[in-house]
Amino acid sequence: MDSVVEALTKLNLISAFVFVGLVIWVSYWLSDVLSKGKFHGSAIAIILGLVLAYVGGLVTGGEKGLADIGLLAGVGVLGGAMFRDFAIVATAFGADLEDFKRSGFVGMMSVVLGVALSFVVGALVAVAFGYTDPVDISTIGAGAATYIVGPVTGTALGASSEVIALSVGAGLVKSILVMVGTPAVAKYIGLNNTKSAMIFGGLMGTTSGVAGGLAATDPRLVPYGALTATFYTGMGCLLAPSVLYLIVRSLAA
Amino acid sequence: MIVYGVALLGFCLLVGVIGGDLIGQAIGVQANVGGVGIAMLLLVVLASKSNKRIQLGPVTGQGISFWSAMYIPIVVAMAAKQNVLGAIEGGPLALLAGIAAVAASFALIPILSRIGEPAEPLPPLAEETDSEPVSNG
Numbered sequence: 001m002d003s004v005v006e007a008l009t010k011l012n013l014i015s016a017f018v019f020v021g022l023v024i025w026v027s028y029w030l031s032d033v034l035s036k037g038k039f040h041g042s043a044i045a046i047i048l049g050l051v052l053a054y055v056g057g058l059v060t061g062g063e064k065g066l067a068d069i070g071l072l073a074g075v076g077v078l079g080g081a082m083f084r085d086f087a088i089v090a091t092a093f094g095a096d097l098e099d100f101k102r103s104g105f106v107g108m109m110s111v112v113l114g115v116a117l118s119f120v121v122g123a124l125v126a127v128a129f130g131y132t133d134p135v136d137i138s139t140i141g142a143g144a145a146t147y148i149v150g151p152v153t154g155t156a157l158g159a160s161s162e163v164i165a166l167s168v169g170a171g172l173v174k175s176i177l178v179m180v181g182t183p184a185v186a187k188y189i190g191l192n193n194t195k196s197a198m199i200f201g202g203l204m205g206t207t208s209g210v211a212g213g214l215a216a217t218d219p220r221l222v223p224y225g226a227l228t229a230t231f232y233t234g235m236g237c238l239l240a241p242s243v244l245y246l247i248v249r250s251l252a253a
Numbered sequence: 254m255i256v257y258g259v260a261l262l263g264f265c266l267l268v269g270v271i272g273g274d275l276i277g278q279a280i281g282v283q284a285n286v287g288g289v290g291i292a293m294l295l296l297v298v299l300a301s302k303s304n305k306r307i308q309l310g311p312v313t314g315q316g317i318s319f320w321s322a323m324y325i326p327i328v329v330a331m332a333a334k335q336n337v338l339g340a341i342e343g344g345p346l347a348l349l350a351g352i353a354a355v356a357a358s359f360a361l362i363p364i365l366s367r368i369g370e371p372a373e374p375l376p377p378l379a380e381e382t383d384s385e386p387v388s389n390g
Contacts, residue, residue: 020326023333042325049332057338067334079330085289087327089266090320092293093300100294106368110361117361118354125350140346144354152283169343173351176340179332181355189362195372199365203358207289208331215328220375222324227290234277234286 008071016074043216092223103195107228110202118145134249142240143167149236156241175209182213194224201225205232258316265296
């Protein structure tokens, strides 16, 4: 038994290939059995992954879901930013440059709007919970953009670590909700073409959320959503601690 | 050669990420600005079928298509390493802020979609698309 665990741990990336293969196989089987394939296997696989991540967090108390379990450390490598970005770029192979150009303007506009919208919504929730310090309000608002914008803004403005932790929490909720919720709402928000995918990526901004949400909706939309989403965190880190914070401060005074 | 495709893909990502870091530094932001997006555009331009100077052989293309097809498994692994416990333990404020931000953003998609020329829905998905290279012609 020990030698099995040792081998799986030593070859952790290989173990991750086998593990993910099994998760996907189970998911497609569930999709067939429970919904006759209507509820897409990849959507089930992503939800299953999130559930397992929750279990991993409970078991280990760590922050990396299943990847904190020694023999599944490879899941963290395979699902980390390096491979994720590599695969996202690969999805652009065969994508149409004309489509990118055609919706480029509205796509980029949606990035600015998306950052501002999430920030305002997050800030309002912070106010509703009784926060009055513009630094706290802005940090939580920034966290509602993404879980990277939150801490970057909080650190720049000198927010307390509790508030920064809250902002990360808000960003995590957003990213997970986008992964799970996108296939469910896609029909109602017209998410079935390259243009709305670019707007979707720009408004949501969370790379993991957009990557997961579009994968479960229609993989052909991935490159379009990913393209705009990739500008979001940078835009958030630019706007939140500067313009948006100044607006909050002037409103609070 | 397959490795040419993989190398081209890697080259695009590296150029994109370095470019995104430089843009971030230039505008004084502690983050990568659009690195992956730059990489995607670079790949589309370099690997485009209409590109007269660079013609990728079919086998070279497989080196890229493979990683495109690995996208969903990688996203599943990504889901399995999320800090789901942290999201839930963030308490009601974090939950509500996250939920409200997502709901507001979803609501804005149809409104923004009306700007500019309308777009055609993609044709229905064929069976088993994700075992095939994504949108590869």
